[in-house]
Amino acid sequence: MTYLHSFWTRPKQDASGGEKDIVLQDFEALTWLVSALEARRHGRIKMLTDTRGRRFLQRTGLDWIYHGGVSTALDDTPADIHPKVFWTAGRMFAFGLMGGPFASVDTDAILWQPLRPTAPVMALHHEDRRWVSYASNRADFRRFGFAGRDWNWRLQPVNLGVVSFPSPAVTRSFSGEALRFMSEYSAWLRDHPEEVDLPRTRRAPLFLDQRLLPLCMARLGLRVKPIGRLNKWKNGLARNPLCSHLWLGKRNFLYSAAARTAYVNHLIAHTLKEFPEARDTLQHWKLAEPQ
Numbered sequence: 001m002t003y004l005h006s007f008w009t010r011p012k013q014d015a016s017g018g019e020k021d022i023v024l025q026d027f028e029a030l031t032w033l034v035s036a037l038e039a040r041r042h043g044r045i046k047m048l049t050d051t052r053g054r055r056f057l058q059r060t061g062l063d064w065i066y067h068g069g070v071s072t073a074l075d076d077t078p079a080d081i082h083p084k085v086f087w088t089a090g091r092m093f094a095f096g097l098m099g100g101p102f103a104s105v106d107t108d109a110i111l112w113q114p115l116r117p118t119a120p121v122m123a124l125h126h127e128d129r130r131w132v133s134y135a136s137n138r139a140d141f142r143r144f145g146f147a148g149r150d151w152n153w154r155l156q157p158v159n160l161g162v163v164s165f166p167s168p169a170v171t172r173s174f175s176g177e178a179l180r181f182m183s184e185y186s187a188w189l190r191d192h193p194e195e196v197d198l199p200r201t202r203r204a205p206l207f208l209d210q211r212l213l214p215l216c217m218a219r220l221g222l223r224v225k226p227i228g229r230l231n232k233w234k235n236g237l238a239r240n241p242l243c244s245h246l247w248l249g250k251r252n253f254l255y256s257a258a259a260r261t262a263y264v265n266h267l268i269a270h271t272l273k274e275f276p277e278a279r280d281t282l283q284h285w286k287l288a289e290p291q
Contacts, residue, residue: 001115001164002102003039005066007049008074008090009056011083022056027253027260029060029285030267031246032107036065037275039105042114044068048094050075061281073097078179082186085196086205089182095165096175103164108246111162115242119225120166121217123158124245125237126226133206140200141207144184145177152218157210161237161245162227174216178208265290 012022024032039045046068049057054072057063063070077093086092095104103115109124129135138146138153165171185204188195195201214224231238237245253260268287271278282288 001043002068002098002100003043003045003111003115004094004098004102004104005036005039005045005047005107006074006091006094006104007047007053007057007107008077008088008093009050009052010077010090011087013083024060025250025253026264026285026287026291027246027267028108028250030264030271030287031110033062033065033278033281034267034271035105035107035110036062037271037278038110038112040065040067042111047071048073048090048097050077050090061284064281065278071097078183080186081179081182082189082196085186085189085201086182086208088205088209089179091160092175092178092182092208096172096179098165098171099168101164101166102171103162104160106161106245108250109161110244111242112244113242115162115164115227117164117166119223121164121170121213121222122225122227123163123213124161124226124243125159125228125230127157127159127210127230128232129154129156129211133203134211136200137203137207137211140203141181141185144181144188146181146215150219151215153215155214155218157206158214158224158226159230159237159245159247160209160213161247162243163213170217170220170222173220174213177216178212181208181212261291 036045045066047066047070049072051072054070057070074090074093077090081089105111134157217224228240228243229238236247236249253263268290271282279288
């Protein structure tokens with residue numbers, strides 16, 4: 001299987017068009033590294049990024065891992081999409097560029113085992129449509145092309161930390177709908193700039209990322225099957241042998257030095273044992289020894 005990482009840097013540009021430094025915390029960098037290395041062990045790993053992203057990969061020493069290639073195709077992500085609102089627009093654009101079956105894995109997710117899809121479309125886990133991020137989605141966004149009876153708003157959202165698609169036709173159908181929505185909503189925001197910082201707009205990227213896939217797949221007669229399950233108490237992926245996903249858990253490492261150090265040292269030890277070829281990268285980061 002082909003595994004996909006995507007990295008779109010336009011949201012990290014300031015209002016004047018200049019560039020901010022891209023900064024990764026130690027736990028973020030190590031998760032990204034192990035995510036790519038594990039995917040490389042399972043199959044072909046490809047990176048779709050932009051020109052600035054490729055320079056970042058070269059500077060940090062992450063580029064060598066992608067034996068499926070590093071493409072700067074995300075330079076062509078539609079310029080009319082508001083990058084501060086839709087920070088995952090590059091990923092949605094990347095989906096439409098893939099030419100066969102593939103699995104997208106976020107850089108904060110690790111597949112410890114190969115993904116063997118048991119359904120045409122799979123995503124990491126379901127979420128609850130009653131959550132505050134989703135409860136008003138229909139009222140907020142149906143006027144942007146989702147008002148017809150063929151849109152099933154009863155379907156639960158899904159987390160796209162890991163998602164697999166069966167064919168270019170299915171993937172491009174979803175990618176095209178996502179790009180259309182982002183372009184139309186961004187145009188609406190340009191006419192209503194006062195809406196940019198309101199709760200409705202802050203919910204738009206979550207609607208795009210978590211809610212839109214099951215809506216689109218249902219129109220094609222497909223259901224999105226979960227890979228894992230949600231731990232509602234922890235608000236994240238339940239423990240399982242297949243996959244880890246930092247997601248909201250990244251916040252914990254900013255407040256608990258003990259948790260952060262334990263996690264970092266676990267990934268350092270795992271990398272040195274399983275992927276000794278990555279030692280130079282760890283040494284470059286000054287992370288080749290326990291912290």
